[in-house]
Amino acid sequence: MTIDAVCDAFSLKRDAYYKYRNRFVIKKQIEKDVVQLVRKSRRTVLREGTRKLMKSLSKDFKAIPENWQVQAIPYNNHWDYS
Template identity: 45%
Template structure:
């Protein structure tokens, strides 16, 4: 060991200090991972920021000081981070059997308010399912002229927004 450490210009005790620090760090990481695994059995999708708050008592009991960044790094190193689910509703079907109208205002220059109104429907996710928000907007001032929220995509919601 002395020969190897002298090749790097270090003393033998520097190697052992580094080894002890690495062993302590590894032991600390294993304790953190075991505590997080116990928690993740009941709440598998809980993120790191909430884990820090909810496991603070467990970390204190084990006499471990763990901050948010340390927990992020340990969980990232062990591939235990939960990624956000990117889900979105598929809303547009351009291959339907209905007539598709041409865009007649494509080349029109809008110069005053109430010259052109545009409308759109968007989905709002709620606990009970989806709500549908129909909006009618003035193209010049970009102000909302009419709106309606309904439980279905029926034409009635758009008509109420226009009224």
């Protein structure tokens, strides 16, 4: 599917398409980085809460995601801690 077809289908201009695409790519990269850091942290401290997790993530991150984003990542990736 061409960019023109996508832009026509969603009534977007080309620059808006690239803006949304770049925003999506950046969001996915941040989520991927957070998932790696959370998995690394959860290996050592399985029952670490969101506040402590955010504090430990702040050392590794320049732009820290919001609390709800960190809480939603395990749910969205179907992690089971039982």
